[in-house]
Amino acid sequence: MNNLKRTTQLTTIAATIILLVGCGSGGAFEGDTNGSNNSGSNSSGSNQGTVNPEARVYEIIIDTGNKEIYSPLQYKVTGKYDDGNEQDITKLVKFEVTNNIVSFDDEGVAMPNTIGRTEVTATLNGVTSDPVTLDVVETLVCGHTTGNPLDKNLGGGIDDDSKSSASGECLKIREVLDSDDPTGPTYKWFTSSPSTALVAKLGYSIQDNSTNTGDSYATSNYEDGNNGPAGYHFASFRQDGDGAVPPSSTGSSNRDAGKDGQAYRWCQKLNTIEFAGKTGWHIPSISELNSLNKYQKTAGSMYDRFGWPATLDYHTWVSGFSKFDSIQLHDSSNPLFVTADEARYVSCVVDL
Structure with missing residues (x-):
């Protein structure tokens, strides 16, 4: 009888733990889905609190604006939500360009492929930003090859020792x-x-x-x-x-x-x-x-x-x-x- 009682108690405790862990996990994943970049800064000074899981983005702004580049550039994108929050959603959006002038990685870094002009938009959940222009131009750094990072590697330009x-x-x-x-x-x-x-x-x-x-x-x-x-x-x-x-x-x-x-x-x-x-x-x-x-x-x-x-x-x-x-x-x-x-x-x- 004592063994049966002990078994029943252990079963009840285990079920309670599973229920609590399940509820906690669900909340965490929901928060990550909608607000994985909550720690990002907000240049507009608006509320940067956690986005309500039910909130929906209604406007996307590419804060980086129109640019001329000759080396990789980190973009920043802000999403405005219908609960009044604004969030850095750079890592959530899909970047699209009108040609192959640049490519974007998963972090929102634009990597030049060739010299020319393109338009960039960012899309999330069916909402698309206004386009911004991006011009890839000839480098202004001696020893640098357009498209390469600015560093000390060959074609990086930093510490170039050419005499001419x-x-x-x-x-x-x-x-x-x-x-x-x-x-x-x-x-x-x-x-x-x-x-x-x-x-x-x-x-x-x-x-x-x-x-x-x-x-x-x-x-x-x-x-x-x-x-x-x-x-x-x-x-x-x-x-x-x-x-x-x-x-x-x-x-x-x-x-x-x-x-x-x-x-x-x-x-x-x-x-x-x-x-x-x-x-x-x-x-x-x-x-x-x-x-x-x-x-x-x-x-x-x-x-x-x-x-x-x-x-x-x-x-x-x-x-x-x-x-x-x-x-x-x-x-x-x-x-x-x-x-x-x-x-x-x-x-x-x-x-x-």
Whole structure:
């Protein structure tokens, strides 16, 4: 009798456990189906709570918008639901294109196949977004092959060491670990100063005066092969211009010195075109240029090592006593002092 009672109790407990586990599992799977990306950020600031399993998407927006690319690009897609929620549904939608210019992977990354233009839409549960345009264009990174990721592999463009590629319609990029960054060791990309071929492609004009404006550079500097690609011209920039902030006379920590000047505007141009898929490009400090110069260095200039134009010194934003500090990338790292109207090469830097 006792054995029968014990068996009955165990059976009842097991049935209860199965019932509870079954209910819990059902709820979890339902939530995953409708809201697997609940942790995604919401740029519109709308409710990002878990979508009600009964809610239905009624509008899809491709937040990435119209783009020009030459390397893979991560898309972001937002779904609006009839319960008032908005969710990142990038990994749930099906991307469709009007031709084979690009392909999309399961993560929503567009991978260029060939140069050209396409329209992109995203579809989920019978709802389709408005189309956005995607142009695959010639790469602007020296040593990079359009369609490849930007990395240190062959055709990736980063740390390209060709002695001639900087002369084309492209910019060199070098990756550096800046151990002296105030926030801690930080990987950064630095660009070389542009060739005149590149600035011409971007519609730049020469304006070597204190009231320079817009897309302009000051002078064309010829490289003879000693410290830059032989036989080619590279653009140099002033740090003054219409509305530019003059060098600080109160110390070297005023980051506004040179703001809106010609050199400053060049780095802002890279932000406008999202060069190498990045924004946040800016003129480096002395410390940053020194980190570029000394990183993994055994011997040789930036021309010897990576094919950069280096005959002229490079601007920094650091200033004092009505002059800016600049750094040579072909000799010592000791700073030089130049006035705002003196044209020099410009490297732009961005944190990764």
